[in-house]
Amino acid sequence: MGNEASKPKSGTNFQVIGAGMPHTGTAALASALRILLEGPIYHGGTQIAKGNPRDILLWTRLLRRFPPRTQTDRRNSFDTLSDLLDGYAGTADQPAALFVPELLELYPDAIVICTVRNPESWERSMRSVSRKSALWSVGLGLILLPLPGLRHFVAYANCLRRCFVYMYEEGESLTTHTYRRHIEWLKEVVPEHRLFFVNVREGWIPLCDALGMDVPDVPFPAIDDEEAMRRVSKETIMRALKIWTLVIATILCAMTAYRWFNR
Template sequence: MGQQASTPQPGKQLQVIGAGLSRTGTASFSAALAHPLDGPVYHGGTQTTLGDPIEIKSWIQIIKLWCSALPEEKETKSALAMMKERLDGYVAVTDAPGAQFTPELLSLYPDAIVICTVRDPIAWDKSMGQTAGLATMWFLSFVLLPLPGMRHFTTYIKALTAQWLRVYGKDWPSIELYHQHIAWLKKVVPEDRLVFFDVKDGWEPLCRALRKDVPDIPFPRVNDSAAIERVAQYHVRRGLLQWAVAIGAVAIGAGCVFWVGRV
């Protein structure tokens, strides 16, 4: 999160499923993948918070359909069709909610490789706790209401919570859940298709897994914590500004009515 939303390129095919949990370096990973794969990467956090409103609204619908159905039911098939449409034109998908849809994405893209970004579980738990707290602040639904896409943010967070409950049986980050996610991936992804990668290791292991040449540029380093905070501040400022404009317009209108009534 924290970068600009990516734009799909017609003809590009999904080659990598990023199965790492949020806050495991997914922003750096996404920025890096774009170079050896030569195409746009769909980073879930960035696309849903900085992309067109259809991004966040589509994923809410996809998750709701998926959570309400059994694997062979038409609702699940509809969710998969919507997912494929949303990812058309991208070379990779990373971050939530894609990471929790790894089996479904493998069914859609059988030739893709699954790469799970990892980090120290204790540091991850602390980082996720901070992010979860930020995403559930009580005033968000009110502040974000004037913004076309972000007015759905609290609904989106609830959808992600439901998705976690179905996948892990838990709805809050913990060290136990981190290890559970790794074990789950090893169960649902064939061993020869699953790669674990720490962004601290840079280009070499990543390009080896991708069977691509190492780019002649520094490996991208995106500070996830700072980026998330910037995005949050950006949307809160936008929401407050819209409320100020609306309240100001109402005040002016009321003042005009008052003075007209006195004339």
């Protein structure tokens, strides 16, 4: 996840489909693309946590119909994706990375950039996420209830998990099998001349080569996906708990006043 959600800018030309799995440098890619393309980038994790509250509902609706099988489903997918991504120069992270074939058709001039890392270290990172998610899963829906949009996060996460099971045969603890299957899938559905693999640890050159652009005279964004996710998660939960504190305090005050007037 990046630091802040991007705001769409009318008239922005969509150029890049970020197709990397979570924890492969998607936040760094999004920040780098903002610099190179001079436009807002839709980083899925950040936009869902901090962006328009309606987005999580639209994505959940898309994920429930994944993969789109009928012409009606396909038409609805195109309409919803176009609505979500209008005004952005590109995407990064899930859930947009599940819709690469649709995005290729929707944006025929866009290229696909998949962020990569060592598969074994990726599995360790995802195992850590899975353990922490299990600890929060029981009460998370209740905690997030005061937050518009994010009150639907548990339903969204469950839908995303089901899509992962369909795509990679894994939904809870993701392993190198999921990582490698994702790479294979991209090679199957994306024309070779439109598909690029980038390791963000290598800095600007691989990304700029893919885009056919000069290297900018600024440092490459140094953002750790796991640390960014941890920070955004903490901020979100603290925001929800503050609202709950206010709600509970208001109820207690009302109960105290009621008892005082009726003693």
